[in-house]
Amino acid sequence: MNEIVKNWILENMLPANSMSQELAPLLSLLFLGLVVFALGFIANLIAKRYILTWLSYFITRTKNKWDDVFLDRKVFNRLSHMAPAVVIYLAAGVIFPEAEEHLVELLMKKGALIYMILAGLLVVNSFFSAVSEIYANFEVSKNRPIKGYIQAIKIIVYLFAIILVISTLIDRSPLILLSGLGALTAVLLLVFKDTILGFVAGIQLASNNMVRQGDWISMPKHGADGDVIEVTLTTIKVQNWDKTITYVPIYSMISDSFANWRGMAESGGRRIVRSIKIDMTSIAFVDNADLAEFRKIHLLKDYLDEKDREIQEFNRKTGVDTSNLVNGRRQTNVGIFRAYALAYLRQHAMIHQEMTLLVRQLQPEPNGLPIQLYCFSKDQRWAFYEDIQSDIMDHLLAIVPLFGLRVFQQPTGQDVRMLGLTSAADAK
Missing domain, CATH: 2.30.30.60 (SH3 type barrels.)
Structure with missing residues (x-):
């Protein structure tokens, strides 16, 4: 074909002289090169304007959503870049078959191959991004994320594409380059240390x-x-x-x-652990007058009646002299307060009644006797959870004095000032 074009140029475009004989082959090669690139341009035009447009029209009207993701990720758009590269590669082999044009054919084919590799890399990258996005729409993706694996596959594809490009440029088999990677293993391990560690850790996290x-x-x-x-x-x-x-x-x-904290979220409750420290000097036995006042509290009436019968039965059986406070069993203000706190939590609408619920004494401390609330709120949302436990503590702290108890706290400036005023008054 080159001879036909060259003869046509000599006969129709150039004068018959020695310079024309030298210039005609170059013009012929330039013309044929333009023809090859024109064919590639036409292939690109057909692929994008017609095939891709028709494919997009068809995909947007299907009921499936996964194909829309491939369209949005431009998988088909980037795949269309393969068309001109393939046409240029094939046309170069047909138009430049002669040995003297081997260099031109080689350059065109190598350029087309490298373009196809890079276009294929973009297609694979978009494809796996689309797969990751489609997978994220399934419920299983929350338990088994695959984004880390997708990134690992992309890295492998990138490395393989680099090897293909280099092998194309130096005209050597990719297997030769792959066999030479053994010497670079230490370097690769150092460069991709975080990636390798992350990949292994990702497998462990996902599997467990x-x-x-x-x-x-x-x-x-x-x-x-x-x-x-x-x-x-x-x-x-x-x-x-x-x-x-x-x-x-x-x-x-x-x-x-x-x-x-996933276990907490899946359990249906969120733990509340708070303590009220009672001044131990305010702890005392209660008498009948105190019990009569406590019975007016709705949440305590049944408890006090049952506890009173239990204590009287015990004291009767043991035959102790109850005139002395040391003998027998008696109720204390701190014990009744614990019973009230427990009854209050049991009737609270936002406390989970099917999970652990208790009010207990902890080891006495220099700062007082801790009365600990241990329960679970039904609402796990942070703000609502804080409101629930704050409301409970507000109520219990406010009623502590009704039981003859005092909450322990470190002396404040107001305490010191009042102590000074009291001392001054006594001095007068």
Whole structure:
């Protein structure tokens, strides 16, 4: 074909002289090269304007949503770039078959091959991004995220594409380059250390279901305390409660300890543990007059009647002299307060009655006797949970004096001032 074009140029475009004989082959090659690129341009035009347009029209009218994701991720758009490269590659072999044009054919074919490799890389990248997006729409994605695996596959594809490009440029088999990678293993391990560690850790996290998107985790070492919003190949993205973002290396989730609050979320309750410290000098036995006042409290009436019968029966059987406060059993103001706190929690609408619920004494401390509330709220949302436990503590702290008890607290400036005024009054 080159000879035909060259002869046509000599006969119709150039004068018959020695310079024309030298210039004609170059013009012929230039003309044929333009023809090859024109064919590629036409192929690109047909692929994008007609085939891609028709395919987009068809996809947008199907009931399936996954094909829309492939369209949005431009998988088909990037695939259309293969058309001109394939046409140029095939046309170069047909138009430049002669040995003297081998260099032109070689350059065109290598350029087309490299373009096809890069276009294929973009197609694969978009394809796996679309697969990740489609998978995220399924419920199983919350328990088994695959974003880290997708990133690992993309890295492998990138490396393979680089090897193909290099092998195309140097005209050597990719297997030769792959066999030479053994010497670079140490370097690759050093460069991709975090990626390799993250990939292995990601497999362990996924297989053991240790952490997933949407979990609330606490990891003080890395300053993370909030919801997991993304799990990638190398990091876990955590949005803290103050709306800051913390990126935790994924392999740290294996090597270090962290708290996952998913169990609390799945249990249906959120634990409340609060203590009221009672001044131990205010603890005392109660007499009949006190009991009569306490019986006016609706939540205590049944408890006091039952406890009173139990104590009287015990004292009768043992035959002790109850005129002495030391003998026998008696009710105390702190015991009645504990009973009231327990009854209050049992009738509270926002306290989970099917989970652990108790009011107990802890070991006495220099700061008083702790009365601990241990229960679970039904509402796990942070703000509502805080409101529930605050309302409970407000109520119990306010009624402590009604039982003849005092809440212990460190002396304040007001206490010191009142002590000084009292001392001054006594001195007068």
